[in-house]
Amino acid sequence: MRTSRACIEEKLTSWDGAELLYRAWLPAAGPGEQPARRALILFHRGHEHGGRWQHVVDALALDDVAIFAWDARGHGRSSGERGAAHSVAALVKDADLFVSHVRSRYAIRMEDIIVVGHSVGGVIAAAWVHDYAPAIRGLVLATPAFRVKLYVPGAIPLLRTREKLLGSGFVKSYVKANLLTHDPAEAERYRNDALIFRQIAVNMLLDLHDTSQRIVTDAGAIHTPTLILSAGRDWVVSLDAQRQFFDGLSSPAKEMHVYPGFFHAIFHERDRQGPIDKTREFIQARFASDPATPSLLNADSHGYTKREHDRLRADGGLFYKPLFYKPIKWAMSTVGCLSEGMRLGWRTGFDSGLTLDYVYEDRPRGITPLGRLIDRAFLSSVGWQGIRQRRFNLERTLHTAVARVQHSQRTPHVLDVAAGPGRYVIEALRTLPAPVTAELRDSREENLAAGRRLTNQLGVSGVTFARGDAFDPRSIANTTRRPNVAIVSGLYELFPDNARVLTSLRGLADAVEPGGYLIYTNQPWHPQLEFIARTLINREGQPWIMRRRTQAEMDALVSAAGFRKVSTEIDRWGIFTVSLAERVAA
Numbered sequence: 001m002r003t004s005r006a007c008i009e010e011k012l013t014s015w016d017g018a019e020l021l022y023r024a025w026l027p028a029a030g031p032g033e034q035p036a037r038r039a040l041i042l043f044h045r046g047h048e049h050g051g052r053w054q055h056v057v058d059a060l061a062l063d064d065v066a067i068f069a070w071d072a073r074g075h076g077r078s079s080g081e082r083g084a085a086h087s088v089a090a091l092v093k094d095a096d097l098f099v100s101h102v103r104s105r106y107a108i109r110m111e112d113i114i115v116v117g118h119s120v121g122g123v124i125a126a127a128w129v130h131d132y133a134p135a136i137r138g139l140v141l142a143t144p145a146f147r148v149k150l151y152v153p154g155a156i157p158l159l160r161t162r163e164k165l166l167g168s169g170f171v172k173s174y175v176k177a178n179l180l181t182h183d184p185a186e187a188e189r190y191r192n193d194a195l196i197f198r199q200i201a202v203n204m205l206l207d208l209h210d211t212s213q214r215i216v217t218d219a220g221a222i223h224t225p226t227l228i229l230s231a232g233r234d235w236v237v238s239l240d241a242q243r244q245f246f247d248g249l250s251s252p253a254k255e256m257h258v259y260p261g262f263f264h265a266i267f268h269e270r271d272r273q274g275p276i277d278k279t280r281e282f283i284q285a286r287f288a289s290d291p292a293t294p295s296l297l298n299a300d301s302h303g304y305t306k307r308e309h310d311r312l313r314a315d316g317g318l319f320y321k322p323l324f325y326k327p328i329k330w331a332m333s334t335v336g337c338l339s340e341g342m343r344l345g346w347r348t349g350f351d352s353g354l355t356l357d358y359v360y361e362d363r364p365r366g367i368t369p370l371g372r373l374i375d376r377a378f379l380s381s382v383g384w385q386g387i388r389q390r391r392f393n394l395e396r397t398l399h400t401a402v403a404r405v406q407h408s409q410r411t412p413h414v415l416d417v418a419a420g421p422g423r424y425v426i427e428a429l430r431t432l433p434a435p436v437t438a439e440l441r442d443s444r445e446e447n448l449a450a451g452r453r454l455t456n457q458l459g460v461s462g463v464t465f466a467r468g469d470a471f472d473p474r475s476i477a478n479t480t481r482r483p484n485v486a487i488v489s490g491l492y493e494l495f496p497d498n499a500r501v502l503t504s505l506r507g508l509a510d511a512v513e514p515g516g517y518l519i520y521t522n523q524p525w526h527p528q529l530e531f532i533a534r535t536l537i538n539r540e541g542q543p544w545i546m547r548r549r550t551q552a553e554m555d556a557l558v559s560a561a562g563f564r565k566v567s568t569e570i571d572r573w574g575i576f577t578v579s580l581a582e583r584v585a586a
Contacts, residue, residue, distance in 0.1 A: 005057050012101045014094050019079045022070040022098065023050045025057050026106075036066035038112045038137075038287055039102060043095065043121030044069065045265070046145065047083070047173060049076025049195045056267050059276045062283065068102050070094075072124075076195050083170060084201040088127065088211045089572040095128045096568070111291040114283055116140040118267060119237065123208060126215050126245070129224050131524065131570050131577070133551035135293065138286035139222075140279055142229040142266050146212040146245055147238035148205070156209055159202055168203040179235045180265035183272075190268070207572075214574050216241055218525055219248030220304040221550035225292050226254045227282040229275045231262035250304055252292050255282065296553040297560060300498040309496055309547035312533045325534035332535055338371030339364075341378045349539030350532075351494055353420020353447040359384045360391055360423050383528055386575035390521060393569035393578040394489055395428040400567075401485045401517040401580055402432055408515065414438035415483035415511065417470040417504075418491040421450035422463075425487065429460050439479060441468030471500055473507030484516035489578075493523040494538070496547035498557060505561035514585040518563050522554040522577045551577055 005025045012020050029035040040062065042053050050069035057067050072091055074080035085091055099115075102108060113136045117125030122144030129139055151174075152158070162169070177187035190196060226249055230242050239258065246256045257278055259266065266275050300306055336342040341358050348354045364375040378384070398414070405412040412432075416425055419440035429436060440463060442448050448465045455463050469475040470491055486508050492501045508518060526532070529546065538544040549557075554577075555565050563581035570577045 004054065005063075007054065007057075012098065014073070014097050016090075018073050018094070020070055020073060020094065020098065021050070021077045022068055023053075025067040027064050027066060035106065036064065036108065038065045039106065039108045039114075040065050040067045040283065041099060041102060041113060041115045042067065042069035043115070043117040043125050044072065044075070045118045046120035046200060047075070047196055047198060048193075051076065051195065052193075052268075056276060059273065060280050060283070062280065065283075065287075066106060066108065068098075070098055071195075072121075075197075081201075082197045083199040083204065084168075085204060087572045088124070088204065088207045089570065089574070091124050092127045092131060093570075095124050096132050096134075099128075099134065100567075110135050111137055112287075114138040114140065114286060116142065116279065117144065118142040119145045119264065120208065122146075123212050123215070126222070127211055127574075130215050130218065130221055131551060131574055132568050133555050135291065136224060137291055138225045138227070138282065140227045140229070140282060141242075142275065142279075143231050143234055143237060143264050144228070144242060144245070145208065145237045146216050147241035148208065149234075149236060149238060156206065159206055163202050163206065168201050170199040170201055171205060173198045173200065175236055175264070180263050181268045181270065182261075182263060183268065183270040186265070186268040186270075190265075211574070212241070214525060214527075216245045216248070219245045220250045221524065221552065223250050223252065223292070223294050223296075223552060225286055226251045227279065228254075228256040229266055229278065230256065230258045231264055231266050231269075232258050232260035233262060234264045236264040252294060253286075296550070296556040297498060297502070299549070299553045300496055300547065303553070305548045305550065305553075306496075308529075309545070312530065312545050325531075329535040336374060336378075338368060339366045339375035339378050340371070341365070341375050345536065349541070350536045350544055351490075352539045353442060353444065354450065356387065356490065357421045357423050357450065359387050362388060381528070382573055383526060383532070383575065386571045386573055389571035390489075390576040390578060391424045393571070393576075394424050394487075394519065394521070397519050397567075397569060397578050397580050398425070398428050398485070398487070399432065401519060402436055404517060405484050406433070410484055410513075412436045412485055413481050413483050414485045414487065415476075415479060416440050416487040416489070417468060417476055417508065418442060418488060419451065420447045420490075421454055422447075422465075423451075423454060424489070426451065426454055426458060426460050426463060429463065430458060435462070437462040437464075437481070439464050439466060439481075439483070441466050441470070443467065443469055471504045471507075473503065473510060476504070476507040476511050479511065482513055483511060484513045485519070486512050486516070487519045489519070489521045492549070492554070493521065493546060498553075502557055502560060505557055505563075509562035509583060512583045514583055516583045517566075518558065518581045518583065520554070520558060520579055520581065522549055522551055522579070523575060524548060524551045524554070524577060525574045527573070527575075555579070 026035045049071045053069045071078040122141040177190040364372045366372040366375040402412045422440040533545040536544045566580045568579045
């Protein structure tokens with residue numbers, strides 16, 4: 001019988017100061033040897049903690065692989081209110097930081113990491129892979145909680161109503177130990193584990209539902225080799241949702257195994273050696289193979305989101321519902337113009353810099369109280385909420401980039417090649433430690449004029465404005481001073497073809513100093529994509545039809561231009577990302 005593998009406990013401080021405990025099972029290493037070149041990172045079920053993985057670690061018998069398992073915030077011995085967090089996105093951000101910590105602390109490359117997520121941990125792992133597009137070697141999802149069985153009819157709408165009326169609060173899990181496993185000893189161990197709790201915050205349950213829906217619907221964005229292990233008699237989560245996710249995956253290597261008669265806690269079941277063996281086989285096969293890195297540079301011509309874009313552009317078919325959208329568009333272009341934001345959108349385009357600047361202000365205006373009410377609804381749409389969060393993430397990422405440049409004993413100079421009025425840069429400069437200078441460019445004089453007025457209004461110095469074409473490398477290079485921080489925000493999302501974007505990125509790579517930084521945005525998801533295409537116009541007066549780029553596709557374009565991604569920020573709805581990349585020396 002194997003001896004239980006030794007475990008050490010460590011702590012890390014997450015992005016908001018939360019203290020997270022994690023366990024590490026490290027291979028033996030001689031003097032001066034690196035402990036491991038490969039890593040397995042484990043995300044536990046809801047209500048549980050990382051210590052529950054000990055028997056799985058032993059049974060996997062991967063003695064040359066470093067294995068890590070956290071206690072998610074609000075779980076086990078990590079900080080936070082039990083069963084609570086601001087959002088699932090906060091946990092996914094924790095996961096990104098946890099992986100970064102493992103990579104840095106133990107000198108392990110991203111492509112030498114495999115992630116295993118169980119139940120809620122499976123949703124966190126899948127959302128991380130979808131939203132942050134890490135180039136990991138593989139992904140294992142055991143009974144992922146893509147759709148929790150709540151049994152009460154209308155449970156989700158009822159919980160939403162409760163949250164609005166009473167605040168979040170908590171619900172207690174209905175799941176008893178004997179509905180998780182057929183193994184009496186494991187069931188008793190679950191009942192007596194003092195670190196396991198049975199509650200979950202209402203907002204987390206709702207956010208788990210919404211995040212799972214998004215990830216399942218958009219599973220085609222994931223290209224990571226994936227193994228799914230499902231339970232044939234799962235009382236907790238839906239097997240159908242797991243099948244839908246599996247069918248949608250774009251992964252070149254994917255497997256799904258359903259274990260008949262198994263309950264939800266598949267790694268604690270009586271016959272658990274079967275799924276554990278399958279997990280070990282998958283891990284060993286992935287580590288024995290070269291990393292699966294399909295090229296996404298041509299995803300605009302034959303990719304997953306290209307097909308979606310084609311359907312949106314079609315005059316008929318799946319996305320076309322004229323009897324539904326035509327009266328809505330008519331109402332928005334007539335009565336809706338009582339709203340100042342709607343009126344501006346119809347005049348300049350809903351994707352114009354002036355419209356975005358209005359959205360950033362978030363101050364309802366309009367003709368009559370009805371107009372102001374319509375404007376409030378307009379500004380409160382989930383897409384505009386995401387835009388404002390994107391602005392916050394842009395400012396925070398700009399602070400990070402400037403701090404990195406200053407740390408290298410250089411004076412920061414910022415170039416934004418499509419700034420619009422540049423509100424987010426101008427307001428960020430007010431709080432950045434001097435000296436920082438910036439050149440803001442745009443192709444439209446009205447945007448530059450608005451930026452100059454805002455600079456004077458806020459009393460910000462060190463900012464210049466100039467006409468420029470963000471898709472012309474010669475225009476990008478025509479700067480009075482070589483930038484060490486470049487920004488391209490909200491631009492590439494407006495253009496479906498990749499050749500144009502890559503030309504722009506290569507122009508930025510030529511312009512930015514080696515060791516400098518690029519801040520770029522992306523729109524990997526939008527829940528109102530069809531609504532926008534059928535009802536709103538762009539800056540050219542045409543229907544605003546967008547092609548999404550998966551985060552993996554956008555990162556591939558940035559990498560091909562000569563940058564190395566450092567980090568990503570994303571809003572809680574998964575709509576907009578802001579990423580930081582370093583210019584790699586040629």
